[in-house]
Amino acid sequence: MFKILVVEDDKDLNRTVCSFLNYSGYEAIGCLNANDANDALTDNIIDLIVSDIMMPGVNGFEFAENVRELNEDIPILFMTVKDDIASKKRGFRISVDDYMVKPVDFDELFLRIGALLRRAKIVSNRKLEIGKFIMDADEHTAYLNREEISLTNREFSILYKLLSYPKKTFTRMQLMDEFWDADTNTAPRAVDVYMTKLRTKLSDCDDFEIVTVHGLGYKAVLK
Numbered sequence: 001m002f003k004i005l006v007v008e009d010d011k012d013l014n015r016t017v018c019s020f021l022n023y024s025g026y027e028a029i030g031c032l033n034a035n036d037a038n039d040a041l042t043d044n045i046i047d048l049i050v051s052d053i054m055m056p057g058v059n060g061f062e063f064a065e066n067v068r069e070l071n072e073d074i075p076i077l078f079m080t081v082k083d084d085i086a087s088k089k090r091g092f093r094i095s096v097d098d099y100m101v102k103p104v105d106f107d108e109l110f111l112r113i114g115a116l117l118r119r120a121k122i123v124s125n126r127k128l129e130i131g132k133f134i135m136d137a138d139e140h141t142a143y144l145n146r147e148e149i150s151l152t153n154r155e156f157s158i159l160y161k162l163l164s165y166p167k168k169t170f171t172r173m174q175l176m177d178e179f180w181d182a183d184t185n186t187a188p189r190a191v192d193v194y195m196t197k198l199r200t201k202l203s204d205c206d207d208f209e210i211v212t213v214h215g216l217g218y219k220a221v222l223k
Contacts, residue, residue, distance in 0.1 A: 002117060003044055006030045007037040007051040007063065008079070017050065017079075020106050026113075034058035038066070043178055045137065045164060046074065047126070048116060050109075053080040053087065065094050070165045075116035079104055128163050130222060131207030135160055144205055151201065154179050158191075159198055162210065162220035171217040191217070 004026050008014040011032065018028035029044060031037040033055055040046070049067065053060035064076050075097045080087070083101040091099050097119075098112055126137040134143045140156055142149045151159065157179050162170065172188035180186055195218055199210055208222045 001025070001027045002047040003027045003029060004113065005037060005040055005044075005046045005049045005051075007032075007034065007049065007055070007060070009033060009052060009055045017106075017109075020109075021113075024110055034060075034063040034066075037063060041067070041070075042165075042170070042174060045126075045160070048075045048077070048113060048120075050077050050079050050113075053078055053082050053091075061090060061094060064091070064096055068095050070168050073120060075120050077112060077116060079109070128160065130163060131205075133202075133205050133207050135163065144202070149201055151198075155194060155198055155201075158194055159210075159220075162218065163208065166208070166220045166222050169213045169216050169219045175217065 004021050006014055006017050006021070006028055008017065008030070009032050014030045014032060018030040021028035029040050029046070031040055034057060037049075037051070049064075051060045051063060055063075058066075060078060060080065064078075067074065067076065072095070076095075077098040077100065078091050078096050079100050079102060081102045088099050097116055100109065100112065128135040128137075132145050135141070135156070137160060140153070142151050142156065142159070158175060161175075161178070172191040175191050176186070176188055180190075195210055195212075202210075206223060208220050211219050211221050213219055
């Protein structure tokens with residue numbers, strides 16, 4: 001099931017869009033502002049973003065620009081009352097993939113989302129390909145030079161998260177909160193053990209590295 005992030009400050013519309021998407025076979029996550037949306041992107045593997053432009057605090061343009069700095073491929077669809085050509089130009093200039101003017105027809109929204117997912121090749125398979133390293137989120141497999149690398153579920157999830165947002169630093173606590181049970185008594189330093197294991201298993205990979213950000217946590221850096 002593909003996860004769609006809905007960023008819309010109108011609570012009723014947000015709820016309605018999420019309900020429609022859930023009914024249509026997607027898993028929708030609703031956020032009322034860009035700050036909450038950034039947290040949702042950190043905590044989930046999101047396949048597509050539907051975002052308003054006019055929001056309090058960080059607006060949709062700024063939010064999309066921030067997303068693009070971390071992820072060049074995730075489809076972004078603006079859903080907004082701003083129907084002027086200047087806004088549309090600005091949206092497409094910052095690499096937004098589609099633009100719908102409110103009030104939107106939900107059947108059309110469904111069709112556009114499907115087209116964006118197909119265009120991004122997410123419907124057929126959710127893969128990360130970095131040089132000779134490939135991760136398949138649906139099959140839960142990882143290959144380097146066509147040879148499968150044995151990863152535990154937690155190792156796979158941590159690595160997929162890091163590679164989905166290259167250059168973004170994740171703190172130990174962020175990783176603990178997402179990939180360990182809420183009631184775990186494991187210390188945050190357990191994350192270091194997993195990073196050591198991942199580095200050992202990926203020692204022959206020349207396409208990226210897991211970098212320690214001293215005092216904070218870890219990030220993936222593409223070479």
